Amino acid sequence: MTSIAPQRFSRLGIFGVVLAMVGLAIIPFVTSTTGLRQASQIIISVLAVLGVNVATGYGGMISLGHGVFIGVGAFATGYYVDGLGLPWLLAIPLGAATAALSGALVGLPALRIKGIHLALVTLGLAIVFQPLSKRFPKFTGGVSGKNIKAEFVAPSWWPSDTRMATAVYRYLFCIVIVGLAMWATWNLVNSRFGRSMRAVRDNDTSAAVYGVDLISARLQTFAVSAGLAGLCGALQIVLVPFVSQEIYTPQQSLVIYATAVIGGLGTIWGSVLGVVARTVVGAVGKAAAGADGLGPIGEFFDLLDQPAFVFGVGLILLTFMFPRGLAGIKRPKRTTG
């Protein structure tokens, strides 16, 4: 049973937030522009994972295809800044809104298709997305992708316009947007709408009896969830002004799903934990794969460099040991009276 009561900050939570903020503040001083860009990319990936969390953790709709919404967000934002010449600060929310709209469209079948069948449909969507986006080269650049000519640069009041200063600006911009999105999601899931969302997840029939409009609850949940992923896509091209269907593979969608589950569904912090775990796994794996001279065992170590492998195995292990994900290891089960 998951609690319907709003989640509050625990002491551990506040400690974690402070620690994260200190860590985020240190990063720009110790790394290069490339490192900063990679850090930003990791930070924005929280949004996509959060999107899966909203749909699956709070809304009870399994989505294996969130890579699609990242893609829609990126392609749309790219088109708005380049094709339409809109300013970035308008194009980014519009891109996210476009993804949200596409999410609502995908949510339409979710009104009748539930559970494992919905998972199947979203997986199908993830598989069809790459060939489909090749058909719209105007937005996606076709097979090889396309550069976004408009660049996201710091405004005139920013003290410097060196490459490093721009990278720092983009980094901070991403942090602010991700922070705002997390705050908004936090409020949303603890609002009246969030409660009805969870009621629909736990038992849609009784939710309907209590007066929840199932159709709008499901559609809005999917729209919000896709919008978050779309925002991630929009920020992707803020960081790297290039769009291509190549990175939106089905495996990527599945890894995002795995990250959400491993981090812990149904809590905002779970998504952050998932991304942290993925980053740690990636770093450890790289180090392990670099270790030479281990003979045939070394080839097994190389597997650790495949985040998809580690996360696939992790997904299985966690389902058995900690079904509530990393975020659920520590926290005792809370029930409402």
Place this chain on the structure above:
Amino acid sequence: MDLVLLLQRIFDALFNSAIYSSLALALVIIFRSTGLLNFAQGEMATFTAYIAFVFLSGPQPRLTGGGLAGLVPGVPFPIPLAIIGAVICGMAGGAVTERALIRPLGRAPDLALVNITIGILLATNSLMAQWWGTGPRMFPAVFPSGAGQNFTILGARLRYSTIGVWAVLLTVLVLLVLLLRHTRTGLAFRAVSISRSSAELVGVRVGPTLMYGWALASGFGALAACLSANSVLLEPNMMLRVLVYAFAAATLGGLDSPKGALVGGLIIGLSQTLIPAYVPFIGFELSVLPALIAMVAILLVRPEGLYGTKRIERV
């Protein structure tokens, strides 16, 4: 409309139809008994195709997967033996998967089952990429499929390989029906499929029975992968798209109906070839789109498909 061309396209489609039917059967066998959609079915099948590849090519240096072949006496095998070996390995793998990963979960919610199958999918996929590389590998044709190796019917060419694949599929199907109708295990399997708790009450050992089900399903998957590895080229993602077709086929036929899987595979195979041929926008690569749309439409309008059992939800 050119009728010879149409006939030719239908003949060409029949090959894929057999593959989709076979994989759809694997999905149906598992769904029928466990109520679980096995998203990892495609990757498990691809893995067995790589096993067949190892049996065929013998030990290779620098390949962990290929190196293992050195332990098997008598490699390289001839093709039929390699495929039979791979199917047996696949069946064993399916049984082990059920015993180790599915049974301990008991009656878990959908989410847990999805997580397990997605976990297997991701892990197997990257394992294959690591061991055998992501590049496509040549897999020999099982049946003669070169130029001129075909019958000509009304001006259209029907390849020997198409006939061969269907012969294999139908033979295995007859064996499956015999197994289900005339053995105690088959009886137990049917009982578990109809009602798990009632079967349990009359003393059927549900666990082992489901394990046989998984073994059978994986066998069908392995067969599908080995037979198609020549035409789609052996690579880690080779069954991903095929899986969508197979799911569409299974959904169309009714997710719990073996007959439906066969008919669904036939229809989806035909539409996969015919729709791109007559609708230029779809093209070859996007031919997975109609299958997905068909799947969604069926789930929306008639979730039980053509031959499936209607599910009535108790409130």
